[in-house]
Amino acid sequence: xxxxxxxxxxxxxxxxxxxxxxxxxxxxxxxxxxxxxxxxxxxxxxxxxxxxxxxxxxxxxxxxxxxxxxxxxxxxxxxxxxxxxxxxxxxxxxxxxxxxxxxxxxxxxxxxxxxxxxxxxxxxxxxxxxxxxxxxxxxxxxxxxxxxxxxxxxxxxxxxxxxxxxxxxxxxxxxxxxxxxxxxxxxxxxxxxxxxxxxxxxxxxxxxxxxxxxxxxxxxxxxxxxxxxxxxxxxxxxx
Numbered sequence: 295x296x297x298x299x300x301x302x303x304x305x306x307x308x309x310x311x312x313x314x315x316x317x318x319x320x321x322x323x324x325x326x327x328x329x330x331x332x333x334x335x336x337x338x339x340x341x342x343x344x345x346x347x348x349x350x351x352x353x354x355x356x357x358x359x360x361x362x363x364x365x366x367x368x369x370x371x372x373x374x375x376x377x378x379x380x381x382x383x384x385x386x387x388x389x390x391x392x393x394x395x396x397x398x399x400x401x402x403x404x405x406x407x408x409x410x411x412x413x414x415x416x417x418x419x420x421x422x423x424x425x426x427x428x429x430x431x432x433x434x435x436x437x438x439x440x441x442x443x444x445x446x447x448x449x450x451x452x453x454x455x456x457x458x459x460x461x462x463x464x465x466x467x468x469x470x471x472x473x474x475x476x477x478x479x480x481x482x483x484x485x486x487x488x489x490x491x492x493x494x495x496x497x498x499x500x501x502x503x504x505x506x507x508x509x510x511x512x513x514x515x516x517x518x519x520x521x522x523x524x525x526x527x528x529x530x531x532x533x
Contacts, residue, residue: 316328
C-alpha cells in the first residue's frame, strides 16, 4: 500500500497507459481520479472517472477546484493525456500541428499551473509527466509529437526547480516510454511492430504495466530524493 491515503489524478486515464497507472495506484491505496474525454473502459471502486478536455484551460481550473473541494488535496498528478496526428513536415497541416500541441503540451501546462502551487501550499506532492522516446530522439513523420514530448521534458526540469522554491517539496519527474502495446499500436501492421521490437536491446515491445510500475515508484515516498529526472523506459530502444 505504497500510496495509502493519497489522492492521485491521472489524465488520459480511460484506457491504455492511463488505465494501467490508475488501477495500479488504486491497488496501492490511492483514491484516483481518471480524467479523460472518453468514458472509462473499466470499473474500479477506487477510480473515479471525470470527463475533461485538458486543452481547455477553464475546464482544467474547474476540475482542479472540484478535486480539492471533494478530496481536500492532490498528492499525485500524472500528465499522461496525449494524441498523435502524424505526417511528414512538408505535408503537416496547421490543424495537425495545433491539435497535438494543444493536447500534449498546453494540456500539461493547463493542469500543472494550478496543481503545482496547490502541492506547494500542502507541503509536497509528486508530478509525473509522460514524455516519449520520440521526445528524446525524434522520429520521422512526428515533428508535432516530438516537439510536444521534448517540451514536456523542458517543463519537467523547470517545474522541478520552481515548485521546490521556499521548501515546496514538490517533486517533478518525467517518464519517456518506448513503443508500448496499447490500443494505438494494435492497429499497426505486425511487420512494423516486429521492426520496432528489433530496435530494442530486449527484443520486444513494452506492456502498459511496465510503464505503470515506474510511475508508481516516482509517485511514492520511495522516490523522495528524485526530482527533475527523465526516466527512459524503452527496453533499450534507439530510433
